[in-house]
Amino acid sequence: MGSAMSILEMKDITKTFPGVKALSNVSFQVEEGEIHCLVGENGAGKSTLMKVLSGVHPFGSYTGDILFQGAVQQFQGIADSEKVGIAIIHQELALIPELTVYENILLGHEITKGIRIDWNETIRKATEMLKKVGLDLNPATQVKDLGVGRQQLVEIAKALSRDVKLLILDEPTAALNEDDCDNLLSLLDGLRKHGVTCVLISHKLKEVIRIADKVTVLRDGQTVVTLDAHQGEVAEGSLIKHMVGREIDDIYPKRSHERSEEVVLSVANWCANEFGNGRPVLRDMNFHVKKGEIVGFAGLMGSGRTELARSIFGNPDHYKLQGEMQVKGVRRHLTHPRQAIQAGIAYATEDRKRNGLVLIQDVRQNITLANLKAISRRNVVNGNAEVKVANEYKTALAIKTPSIEQIVGYLSGGNQQKVSVAKWLFVNPDVLILDEPTRGIDVGAKYEIYTIMNKLVEKGMSIIMISSELPEVLGMSDRVYVVASGRITGELPVAEATQEKIMQMATSC
Amino acid sequence: MIVNEMQKILRQNIREYGMYIALFVIMAYFTYATGGVFISSRNIANLINQTGYIAVLAVGMTLVIVIRHIDLSVGFLAGFLGALAAIAMTSWGCSGPVAALLALVLGLGAGLVTAFLVAQMGIPSFVATLAGWLIYRGALLLVTLKTGTIIIDNTFFNALGNGYVPDLLGGIRILPGVHKLTLLLGVLAIIYFIYSEFKTRANKLAYNFEVLSAQIFTFKLVFVSALMCCVTWVLAGYNGISWTLVIVGVVVVLYDFVTTQTVLGRHIFAVGGNPEAAELSGISVKKIIFVVFGSMGLMAGLSGILFASRLQSATTTAGTLFELDAIAAAFIGGASAAGGVGKVTGSIIGALVYMSLTSGMNLMGIDISSQYIVRGAVLAGAVIFDVSTRRGRK
Numbered sequence: 001m002g003s004a005m006s007i008l009e010m011k012d013i014t015k016t017f018p019g020v021k022a023l024s025n026v027s028f029q030v031e032e033g034e035i036h037c038l039v040g041e042n043g044a045g046k047s048t049l050m051k052v053l054s055g056v057h058p059f060g061s062y063t064g065d066i067l068f069q070g071a072v073q074q075f076q077g078i079a080d081s082e083k084v085g086i087a088i089i090h091q092e093l094a095l096i097p098e099l100t101v102y103e104n105i106l107l108g109h110e111i112t113k114g115i116r117i118d119w120n121e122t123i124r125k126a127t128e129m130l131k132k133v134g135l136d137l138n139p140a141t142q143v144k145d146l147g148v149g150r151q152q153l154v155e156i157a158k159a160l161s162r163d164v165k166l167l168i169l170d171e172p173t174a175a176l177n178e179d180d181c182d183n184l185l186s187l188l189d190g191l192r193k194h195g196v197t198c199v200l201i202s203h204k205l206k207e208v209i210r211i212a213d214k215v216t217v218l219r220d221g222q223t224v225v226t227l228d229a230h231q232g233e234v235a236e237g238s239l240i241k242h243m244v245g246r247e248i249d250d251i252y253p254k255r256s257h258e259r260s261e262e263v264v265l266s267v268a269n270w271c272a273n274e275f276g277n278g279r280p281v282l283r284d285m286n287f288h289v290k291k292g293e294i295v296g297f298a299g300l301m302g303s304g305r306t307e308l309a310r311s312i313f314g315n316p317d318h319y320k321l322q323g324e325m326q327v328k329g330v331r332r333h334l335t336h337p338r339q340a341i342q343a344g345i346a347y348a349t350e351d352r353k354r355n356g357l358v359l360i361q362d363v364r365q366n367i368t369l370a371n372l373k374a375i376s377r378r379n380v381v382n383g384n385a386e387v388k389v390a391n392e393y394k395t396a397l398a399i400k401t402p403s404i405e406q407i408v409g410y411l412s413g414g415n416q417q418k419v420s421v422a423k424w425l426f427v428n429p430d431v432l433i434l435d436e437p438t439r440g441i442d443v444g445a446k447y448e449i450y451t452i453m454n455k456l457v458e459k460g461m462s463i464i465m466i467s468s469e470l471p472e473v474l475g476m477s478d479r480v481y482v483v484a485s486g487r488i489t490g491e492l493p494v495a496e497a498t499q500e501k502i503m504q505m506a507t508s509c
Numbered sequence: 510m511i512v513n514e515m516q517k518i519l520r521q522n523i524r525e526y527g528m529y530i531a532l533f534v535i536m537a538y539f540t541y542a543t544g545g546v547f548i549s550s551r552n553i554a555n556l557i558n559q560t561g562y563i564a565v566l567a568v569g570m571t572l573v574i575v576i577r578h579i580d581l582s583v584g585f586l587a588g589f590l591g592a593l594a595a596i597a598m599t600s601w602g603c604s605g606p607v608a609a610l611l612a613l614v615l616g617l618g619a620g621l622v623t624a625f626l627v628a629q630m631g632i633p634s635f636v637a638t639l640a641g642w643l644i645y646r647g648a649l650l651l652v653t654l655k656t657g658t659i660i661i662d663n664t665f666f667n668a669l670g671n672g673y674v675p676d677l678l679g680g681i682r683i684l685p686g687v688h689k690l691t692l693l694l695g696v697l698a699i700i701y702f703i704y705s706e707f708k709t710r711a712n713k714l715a716y717n718f719e720v721l722s723a724q725i726f727t728f729k730l731v732f733v734s735a736l737m738c739c740v741t742w743v744l745a746g747y748n749g750i751s752w753t754l755v756i757v758g759v760v761v762v763l764y765d766f767v768t769t770q771t772v773l774g775r776h777i778f779a780v781g782g783n784p785e786a787a788e789l790s791g792i793s794v795k796k797i798i799f800v801v802f803g804s805m806g807l808m809a810g811l812s813g814i815l816f817a818s819r820l821q822s823a824t825t826t827a828g829t830l831f832e833l834d835a836i837a838a839a840f841i842g843g844a845s846a847a848g849g850v851g852k853v854t855g856s857i858i859g860a861l862v863y864m865s866l867t868s869g870m871n872l873m874g875i876d877i878s879s880q881y882i883v884r885g886a887v888l889a890g891a892v893i894f895d896v897s898t899r900r901g902r903k
Binding site for chain 1: 712713715716718770771772773774775776778779782783785786787788789790791792793849850
């Protein structure tokens with residue numbers, strides 16, 4: 001490979017944080033006009049590498065060279081990397097919800113006439129960019145009124161408005177449903193034809209296989225291999241093998257245990273209306289969960305699965321509820337998450353950063369938060385007992401952290417998820433609701449989460465798993481409910497369920 | 510080996526120790542600049558009594574800031590409650606303790622009203638307490654309108670801000686002019702400190718946890734004991750322990766215990782760190798808001814009592830800027846406006862730093878305009894130090 005064609009070359013990049021070598025001698029080369037996927041487990045160093053590239057970690061804080069279009073670059077900040085044409089789109093979108101689409105697209109690069117902003121030209125340019133990304137939408141719409149999928153496209157439009165030469169997308173599809181994913185991948189394909197070079201970080205290997213020209217695998221802060229799709233080197237099995245350094249013969253571990261017929265949770269004629277305006281959120285839902293069962297809740301984003309989970313978990317959104325809920329045969333009317341926990345229900349949220357964990361506190365404090373009573377006498381916390389408990393869960397769930405005193409915000413996504421699960425295990429619930437338990441985490445960590453789930457149901461816990469990834473729903477559930485527009489539109493034993501059937505039910509109203 | 514461990518401990522705790530070092534430097538400088546007057550027993554005793562009414566506010570404010578709120582009303586609330594206590598004693602014939610209790614209960618009530626506005630009505634605390642600031646200021650002017658300054662001549666009440674714990678051991682003839690009871694209490698405190706350190710260490714060892722090496726542990730015991738000796742000696746050189754010091758001490762010990770050792774404390778910090786996650790972990794955020802603002806109101810009552818007692822009168826301007834002094838003390842003490850971070854002991858040190866500056870500059874005869882500028886610079890410097898060391902921790 002001649003370096004003449006390379007748009008980007010990163011050579012021997014080493015980056016250390018106190019106590020951790022995040023990257024060691026990583027080399028990464030991207031050719032002009034290709035889609036280059038970067039894959040690896042959480043904590044493998046993908047995000048760190050991209051932060052080095054975009055100047056978030058400034059020149060001098062790492063060793064090694066960055067060559068962009070043949071010239072050595074020394075970025076001091078994002079502004080420098082943007083100037084040469086590198087745009088990075090993060091998993092957490094950087095749009096301002098209260099501003100309009102056109103304001104967002106040209107934010108920071110406003111078109112001016114004298115000291116005034118030229119709004120007409122701004123809107124014209126924004127419309128042009130929206131057309132480029134195939135988004136048919138009034139540019140005066142406020143960003144907060146758009147779904148995640150469309151927001152993502154607006155971000156890309158924003159990047160394109162700056163004559164981007166290298167577009168970096170950090171897990172763009174993690175929060176998207178299948179349709180939006182499909183759109184996005186088609187768009188990237190289209191951009192490739194127009195000569196835009198793209199680096200895509202993703203955990204979804206199927207989309208990597210579909211779109212990549214080349215794939216670079218990182219593991220433990222080192223480059224493992226770069227595979228060329230055009231040589232037929234890219235396949236799911238080989239990718240997983242390189243990522244985890246071992247063969248995973250089955251992504252979904254098998255479990256074998258006798259399921260009981262005892263119903264632990266049953267919900268009947270369940271309706272929820274929004275407080276205030278009375279808008280219906282959930283309509284006449286009926287379902288039950290048996291002891292030792294994993295029940296999958298499939299459906300599109302916004303179909304009402306999370307709302308359902310929250311409405312039975314003490315109803316923190318203060319919906320007006322109708323219907324009946326029974327936990328272990330006792331009729332319950334729960335008005336606060338505290339009561340739900342006491343009744344034996346736990347809920348690990350879909351967005352662990354926003355409402356699952358206290359990111360500024362350490363692993364220990366997060367694990368014990370929901371059940372401090374258990375390690376307290378007369379409301380005084382026994383610090384030593386707490387450390388013991390936290391260490392037990394750290395070992396049991398293999399949470400990768402230097403110590404239980406580590407601030408949770410510094411852990412990788414998969415490990416944060418494990419802390420979130422540990423917190424709810426310490427409550428020892430009868431029914432554990434996991435909302436998107438593997439979102440944004442890598443194959444290895446997913447496998448570990450699945451294994452943990454299996455162990456729990458074998459011990460007699462029941463799990464409700466809400467997931468947007470159909471293979472996961474099919475691979476892990478005993479039974480599947482499909483939710484669409486706030487209704488349950490189908491129930492399937494897993495043996496009869498297929499992706500097609502579920503998708504049909506999920507889009508049936 | 511020992512040096513390494515020392516460095517590690519220093520590095521890990523630089524934020525906390527930074528404040529103590531700053532306090533030490535400020536005190537040392539003023540001692541030098543005033544030819545020793547600053548560190549004299551008499552001045553230190555005065556300094557402590559002056560810090561008292563800000564310190565209790567700073568303690569309450571710390572929790573308010575931890576849960577991401579603010580309370581601007583407490584300065585004039587303190588002034589108003591102090592005036593009410595004075596009126597209760599002079600016009601309504603209440604005894605000192607009853608008047609003080611009245612101020613505390615009304616303070617608690619006022620705090621709960623704020624909490625109601627914030628938690629139930631959803632009004633931002635800044636706005637709700639700004640309204641309180643105006644209302645209590647008006648109320649203070651209203652009750653002192655006819656009389657102007659109200660002189661308090663209640664012995665019990667005035668002792669709270671000016672009196673000292675009597676020397677029960679005064680009869681002993683050794684060391685004339687030194688407060689013997691203070692010495693005794695100082696010695697007992699040192700013994701208790703050493704005992705509890707050994708107990709904690711034994712406890713940790715029983716759980717197989719990491720502990721300080723024997724040398725560092727000994728050093729810590731000797732160093733802190735020596736420091737306690739110095740403080741005891743300085744205090745004993747004048748009138749001994751003031752009632753204000755006793756009150757502030759009780760408040761600090763109680764709040765420090767609650768915030769660091771209890772379930773309630775954990776819940777408060779979890780709510781500050783991430784209210785949504787806390788709610789979904791079964792914690793009632795509303796309840797925490799009521800507890801924290803209630804405690805803030807209680808502390809405002811206490812502050813009003815201490816200030817009125819210190820002046821032996823209730824004035825029309827009592828409480829002016831107290832709230833901002835308390836907020837500054839909490840921020841100097843390491844509280845974070847982003848929520849979830851703060852320490853009661855830190856805020857006390859913050860209050861001491863703040864009042865030491867005032868006291869020292871007064872002794873040096875520096876004019877008030879420069880004093881404000883210096884205090885502002887110290888506040889900014891403290892927060893810059895705090896933010897930069899926090900960032901460096903990762």
